[in-house]
Amino acid sequence: MAMEEDLKSFARKLVSVVNTLAALGGSSYFVLAWLDRRPDFSPAFLALLGGSVLFLNLLRILYFRAGRRRDEEGPLLSHTSDGVVQVSREAVEGGLRSALEALDDVTRLRVKVLTPSRKRTLIRAHYLAPEGVQILELSSKLRRQLVERFRQLVATEADAKLEVEMVFEGFYGKTRAQKPVDGPAPEAVDTSPPSSEPPPFTGLRYPIDLEGEDNSP
DSSP: OHHHHHHHHHHHHHHHHHHHHHHHHHHHHHHHHHTTOOOOOOHHHHHHHHHHHHHHHHHHHHTSOTTSOGGGSSOEEEEETTEEEEEOHHHHHHHHHHHHHTSTTOSEEEEEEEEEETTEEEEEEEEEEOTTOOHHHHHHHHHHHHHHHHHHHOOOOTTOEEEEEEEEEEEOSOOOOOOOOOSOOOOOOOOSOOOOSOOOOOOOOSSOOOTTOOOOO
């Protein structure tokens, strides 16, 4: 699979070079024809050359899939000790997004994982932050969090390159309030001054103290 990707990458570059040379050659041919110095090429040769260029571009569209970006689709390859494991790109992007949106300093986050080449991975993160947050410090923090979380999800090759691109899109919302620490509620303390008035009468209390009374018949 890796060899096939390298072959397709080389073929796409080759077709791009052929298109550039064909464009330069066609422009030069028409300029020389306008100057009445057109080189003597047979119509069959020009038709063969033009047909070859069209065939290569058609092959690029159908097989090399030039209409869709290969670096934005397909699973990611995780290299483990037991072999290569394919990891869904959407699952990795969702894991990165949920991990960073849980932070208090991030309001919204969009993550895209790109693979420009087999040994190069680019994480592009667009984020919104609440007002009052230091953007430079937050960007450095998010960059470290993205790299750490990505390596937990995907094991790249030893010589592979991992890059992170942070894009700050603006302020949105306010900083979340700090949650109270769990624990028993403090008891209310009565700070009112003591009263000098006697307590109100609430009735007799039993047993009644009869000490000092004469109980003889």
